[in-house]
Structures are given as C-alpha cells and as structure tokens.
Amino acid sequence: MTRWRKLLQIAVLLLSIVLVAPALGQERVVYGYKVINTYPHDIGFFTQGFVFHDGHLYEGSGKLGLSTLTKRTLEDPAPLMSKRMSDRYFGEGVQVVGDKILQLTWQSHIVFVYDINNFEQLGTHYNATEGWGLAYDGERLILSDGSATLRFMDPETFAPLGSLEVTLDGNPITMLNELEYIDGEVWANVWMTDYIVRIDPASGLVKSYVDLTGLSGLTQLGSSEAVLNGIAWDAEKRRLFVTGKHWANLFEIELVAQ
Numbered sequence: 001m002t003r004w005r006k007l008l009q010i011a012v013l014l015l016s017i018v019l020v021a022p023a024l025g026q027e028r029v030v031y032g033y034k035v036i037n038t039y040p041h042d043i044g045f046f047t048q049g050f051v052f053h054d055g056h057l058y059e060g061s062g063k064l065g066l067s068t069l070t071k072r073t074l075e076d077p078a079p080l081m082s083k084r085m086s087d088r089y090f091g092e093g094v095q096v097v098g099d100k101i102l103q104l105t106w107q108s109h110i111v112f113v114y115d116i117n118n119f120e121q122l123g124t125h126y127n128a129t130e131g132w133g134l135a136y137d138g139e140r141l142i143l144s145d146g147s148a149t150l151r152f153m154d155p156e157t158f159a160p161l162g163s164l165e166v167t168l169d170g171n172p173i174t175m176l177n178e179l180e181y182i183d184g185e186v187w188a189n190v191w192m193t194d195y196i197v198r199i200d201p202a203s204g205l206v207k208s209y210v211d212l213t214g215l216s217g218l219t220q221l222g223s224s225e226a227v228l229n230g231i232a233w234d235a236e237k238r239r240l241f242v243t244g245k246h247w248a249n250l251f252e253i254e255l256v257a258q
Contacts, residue, residue, distance in 0.1 A: 029208040030258045035218065036239075037252040042077045043222040045070075046245045049094030049103065049134065050178060050230035053116075056080070057232060057241075057250075060094035060103050067091030069103050069119060074241075083119040085112070093134035093178060095141060097155045102141070104131030111158055125158035133179035135186060137201065142186055144179055148172035150186065150204070164204040166197070173197060173206060180231035182240075189229045196231060196242075210255060212242065222246030 045068075049060030061068045067085040072078065085091050085103075092104035101116045104127065111125040129151065133144040140161055141153040152161040166173045166188070175191040186199040187210075196210040212228055226246035233240055243250035 028206070031208065031210045031255040032258050033210065033212055033215065033253040034256050035215075035251050036254050038218070039074055039241075039250050039252070040077045041219075041243050041247050041250040043220060043246055043248040046225070047230045047243055047247070048092045048132075048178065048245075050180075050232045050241070050243060051094055051096055051101075052232040052234045052239075052241060053096045058094055058096065058101060058116075059230075060091050062091045062106065062245075064088070064090050069094060069101070069114065071119075081119055083114065092131040093144070095134040095136050097136055097141070102134060104134055104143075106131055127158060128160075132177050133188065135179035135181040137181045137186075142179055142181065142201070144176040144188060146175060146177070146191070148174045148176065150176065150179075150188075150199070150201070164201070166199050166204045166206060168197070168206040168209075178229045178231055180233050182233045187231050187233075189231060191229070192227050194228055196228075211258070212253075215242070215251065215253075216244060216247070218249070218251070219244075220248035222248065 045061040046063045048062040051058045057072050059070050065087040067089055069083045070079040071081040089108055090106035092106050094101060094103045099116050101114050103112045107130055109127050111127050113123045114121055129145040132146050135142040141155050143151040143153055148166050149163050151163045154161055177189040177191040180187045186201050188197050190197060194213045197206045198208045199206055223246045226244055228244045230243040239252055241250055241252050
C-alpha cells in the first residue's frame with residue numbers, strides 16, 4: 001500500500017468519525033478524558049506494545065535496529081529488564097500469557113515467545129499476516145494487522161481460531177493498531193488519529209470511542225511520527241494508562257462521557 005493511499009484511508013476514517021458523532025444519541029457513547037497522573041516515558045521508544053502486569057509496565061518498541069522489549073516500574077522509565085531484537089526485525093505488539101510474554105514482528109511473520117521472568121527466548125510462532133497489536137481475553141489472543149480485521153489466535157500455538165471485521169455504522173474501521181482487552185471489550189488505537197475505539201468482540205461493532213484530542217500537547221514529542229499508540233489496563237486497581245510513539249510521558253486517564 002502506498003503512503004498516499006494510507007493517508008487517504010486515514011482521512012476517510014477521520015471524516016466518518018466526525019460525521020457520525022452528532023448523531024450518536026443513546027446508541028453510542030463518546031468519551032473525553034481527564035488526566036489523573038503523569039509519568040515519565042522514554043521519548044526514544046517507538047511504542048508498539050504496552051501492557052501492565054503484576055505492578056510493572058512491559059513495552060515493545062519498534063523500528064529496525066532499535067526494537068526492544070522492556071520491563072519498568074510506573075514511576076521510573078529506566079528498564080528493570082530489556083531485550084533487544086535482531087536488527088532485521090521490526091518489533092510490534094506485546095502480550096502476557098501466563099508466565100510468557102509474546103512479541104510480534106511487523107512483516108517478518110514471526111512471533112517471539114519469552115519467559116516473562118528473564119526474557120529468555122522460549123520459542124517462536126508463525127504469523128501469516130502483518131503484526132500490529134496484540135491483546136488477550138483469557139482464552140484467545142486477539143491480533144490486529146493494520147486492516148479492519150481482528151483475528152483470534154490460539155495462545156499456545158498461534159493457530160487461527162477465527163476473525164471478525166470491525167465496523168462503525170456499517171463502515172470498516174481500518175488502521176487498528178495497539179490493542180487492550182478491558183471488561184469484555186477490545187480497545188484499539190486507530191493509527192495516526194487521536195481515537196481509541198471500543199469494540200464488541202462478538203460482533204465487531206464499535207459501540208463507543210474515546211477522543212484523546214489534545215493529549216499529545218501535554219508532553220514533549222520526539223519526532224514527526226510521535227502519534228498516540230499504547231493502551232495499558234491495571235485490572236486490579238482499575239487504572240487506564242495511555243502513551244504514544246516518541247512521547248516523553250505516559251498518562252493515567254479517567255474517561256468522561258461527552
């Protein structure tokens with residue numbers, strides 16, 4: 001896909017969201033946000049995967065020659081553990097499954113499996129599509145590939161279990177990127193936008209979305225590619241964290257119905 005075609009798709013997506021917003025009524029809730037806490041984030045990270053697990057943040061960063069997997073505390077961005085990928089791999093989404101953590105690659109069709117305790121590589125899986133985001137509903141992995149399709153994968157073998165198309169008022173929502181599974185919904189960053197869509201995993205319908213317009217203005221941006229990407233959920237304390245590629249901060253936010 002050419003750069004111009006991608007930009008056209010993004011423009012159409014943004015227009016569709018803006019046009020349906022006034023007519024959402026009671027069928028769909030639109031959320032804004034309130035910043036609860038601000039924490040430091042490594043501005044050098046091209047954030048592709050973002051997970052909160054057992055009191056720590058796990059982050060997958062992309063770019064050829066710079067892709068890493070890191071573990072850190074919320075308050076301190078200095079890694080407690082870090083693993084750098086081979087220079088030939090462009091790292092993508094990450095997800096914890098039991099005592100393992102999985103990391104996608106963008107176009108190499110490889111999923112790396114690591115021991116969560118020491119980041120020792122335990123194996124790999126084959127992924128037939130591009131790898132973008134990864135979530136886990138407790139039974140199935142949920143994979144995005146930049147299209148409007150979410151794919152359900154076996155957490156042990158990465159074998160496909162099914163798929164669905166994500167739609168908003170009958171229109172497919174493409175560019176689904178980093179994912180998080182929260183209270184029975186799949187939350188997805190929409191690449192190069194300020195929106196997070198909340199998806200019903202049974203139907204693929206977007207029943208609400210979060211407008212994070214203005215959040216990037218509250219942090220230092222490290223490049224022209226510094227866009228919103230990264231959703232992490234602390235299920236125990238019910239805290240929601242978001243960040244972006246090449247952002248100097250991550251934010252704990254509270255949703256506000258508009």
